[in-house]
Each structure stands twice: as C-alpha cells, then as structure tokens.
Amino acid sequence: MTQTDKAIDRTKLLPSDPSQQWVCTACSFNMIGFYPKRCRFCGATPEHFTTALDCSATRQVEAVQVSDRISQLKSAPPFDFEHAAYRIDTGNGIVWIDCPSTFDSQMTPMEYILFTHYDCLGASNLYRQEFRTQVWIHQRDAVHPNSRRFSFDRTFEADFELLGIEAVVMGGHTPGFTLYFFEDTLFLCDYVERVDSEFIWNPYGNRVKTPLVGQAVARLLSDRPTPPKTVCGVDYVEDYESWKVKFDRLMMQT
Ligand SMILES: [Zn+2]
Incomplete structure (x- = not known):
C-alpha cells in the first residue's frame, strides 16, 4: 500500500437497510437509500425496481x-444483465473480486471484496454489514456518482x-479501473465485451482512453x-490462449 491509500473510519458509515435499497431487475444495479426516477445504470423506469x-x-x-x-x-434466477463476480479461496481467507447484485446470507463469509470498477458494486454494502467484510476500490472510482452511498x-x-x-491499476474504461491476477488467472471484468464471439472495447466508458489503456x-x-x-470476464470464463487471439484481433483494429 502507498501513502495515498485511505483507510476509512467505519463509525462514520450509515447502516444499510435492505428495505430501503432498490435493485433494477433490468440491469441488476443496486441503488441505496433512495428510489430514483430512472435506474442510474441503465435508465429503466421504476416498474423494474424491486427492494x-x-x-x-x-x-x-x-x-x-x-x-x-x-x-x-x-444471481439465480438470473437478471437480464449482471456483472459476474468471482470468489477466490486464497488459503488465507476468502476474497471476492466484484460483488453479486443479490444479497445471500448463506454465502461463506468473505474477508475482502476488491472492485475492478464502479459498475459492479452489487449488494456489497449488505455483505459488508453482515460479515464485516473489508471493501476496497480505487479512489477515483469511489468518488464516481455510481458509488454514491456505497x-x-x-x-x-x-x-x-x-x-x-x-492488483494492477489501469484506468481506461473507468478512471480507476483495476485488474487482478491470482496464480494463473486474470480478472478483467468488462474491459472488453463479447459481441458475436469477437471482442469490442467496452463502449460505456471513455472511448478514447479505453483502447489506449488496452494497449x-x-x-x-x-x-x-x-x-x-484463464481469463475471468464479465460474463465468461475462457482459456487465455483463445481469449488472447480475439484480444489481439481487437488490438489490430484499434
Ligand atoms: Zn463497466
């Protein structure tokens, strides 16, 4: 850790109430403590919200x-869209990379939730509250509006x-986008997305920086x-060699 890293005083954080938290069933985004006119992630209207x-x-x-x-x-049954999260049993504690949108109290408690970026915060506030999990994210993603109230x-x-x-800080798709390695596995969430079995750069971030940081x-x-x-992505797990062929093709077009 560096001197710029900030530990946050837990006593200043408000308790989370799952009856006052809304989940968009279209995109699975969690909205804490307020009922918005539109989903802040996908823009869906409130008839798509559940608590x-x-x-x-x-x-x-x-x-x-x-x-x-x-x-x-x-989540099961699945949402129309959800960023996949990953659980790593490190041998010295359980760590999640990103967080599912459903809070399931039956999960084995996890010591840490580490985020790739602010789009996949899921129900992390509820897991944190239940299991006293340490939740970490890059500073620049922590201050984004999607992270509000998390x-x-x-x-x-x-x-x-x-x-x-x-953890390797890259930026690009989001200002603080962070990728992770554990042993021989890369966790890259949605930096690239699959369309018709090819990859495209994630179109929802900075369209200039995403391919640049991709290099x-x-x-x-x-x-x-x-x-x-192995590569663990937003909705896929793929062996690195076949992943890299498609990633290289995307690089060639960039
Ligand atoms: Zn994203």
Whole structure:
C-alpha cells in the first residue's frame, strides 16, 4: 500500500437497510437509500425496481467452480444483465473480486471484496454489514456518482498485493479501473465485451482512453514471465490462449 491509500473510519458509515435499497431487475444495479426516477445504470423506469429485501427472498447466489480455488458468482434466477463476480479461496481467507447484485446470507463469509470498477458494486454494502467484510476500490472510482452511498473501507491509488492477489491499476474504461491476477488467472471484468464471439472495447466508458489503456493491458500481459492460463470476464470464463487471439484481433483494429 502507498501513502495515498485511505483507510476509512467505519463509525462514520450509515447502516444499510435492505428495505430501503432498490435493485433494477433490468440491469441488476443496486441503488441505496433512495428510489430514483430512472435506474442510474441503465435508465429503466421504476416498474423494474424491486427492494434488496425482495431480491434476497426470491434469488440466491450461485457459485460455479472455475478452478480449485476460484468460482464464478451470479444471481439465480438470473437478471437480464449482471456483472459476474468471482470468489477466490486464497488459503488465507476468502476474497471476492466484484460483488453479486443479490444479497445471500448463506454465502461463506468473505474477508475482502476488491472492485475492478464502479459498475459492479452489487449488494456489497449488505455483505459488508453482515460479515464485516473489508471493501476496497480505487479512489477515483469511489468518488464516481455510481458509488454514491456505497461504503468502502479502503480506497487505493496504486498497485498492491493482498493474500497472493495482485492488483494492477489501469484506468481506461473507468478512471480507476483495476485488474487482478491470482496464480494463473486474470480478472478483467468488462474491459472488453463479447459481441458475436469477437471482442469490442467496452463502449460505456471513455472511448478514447479505453483502447489506449488496452494497449497497456496488452504490454502488461506480454511482459509477464508466465502468461495467465484463464481469463475471468464479465460474463465468461475462457482459456487465455483463445481469449488472447480475439484480444489481439481487437488490438489490430484499434
Ligand atoms: Zn463497466
């Protein structure tokens, strides 16, 4: 950690009430403590909203094994859209990368939730409250309007390592976009998205910076002494070699 990292005083954070938290069933975004006219993520109207309380009563979180230590987490029954989150059993504690939109009290408690960016905050405030989880995000994503009313225990500004997980700050799609490595797996969330089995740069962020930073991602990957074997993305898990072929094709068009 660097001197610019900020630990946040937990006593200043308000308690979360799942009856006062709304989940957009169109895009699964959680809105804490207020009932907006439109979903702040996808713009859906309020007939698409349900409370986090109802969401927990009608949905659970399903874990699908990716490898010995990693599983993918998603709500079941599924939302029309949800960023997949991932659970890593580091051997020294459980860490989630991003957070499912459904709060499921039956999940094995996790020590940390580390975010790639502000689009996939899910029900992290409720997990944090239930399990006293430490929630970390990049400082520049913490101050974005999508992060409003979410609670973070630490905001970082530089790369770090935690329980064998390597965090690399990239920016691009969002100002504080952070990717993660654990052993031979890369966690990249939605930096690239699949359309007709090809990749496109995520169109919802900064359209200039996303491909530029994408080149830095490519360099980072080629500079690693051993390339990853698996990529965990926003709605897919893919072996690195086939992922890289498509990623390289996207780079060529950029
Ligand atoms: Zn995103």
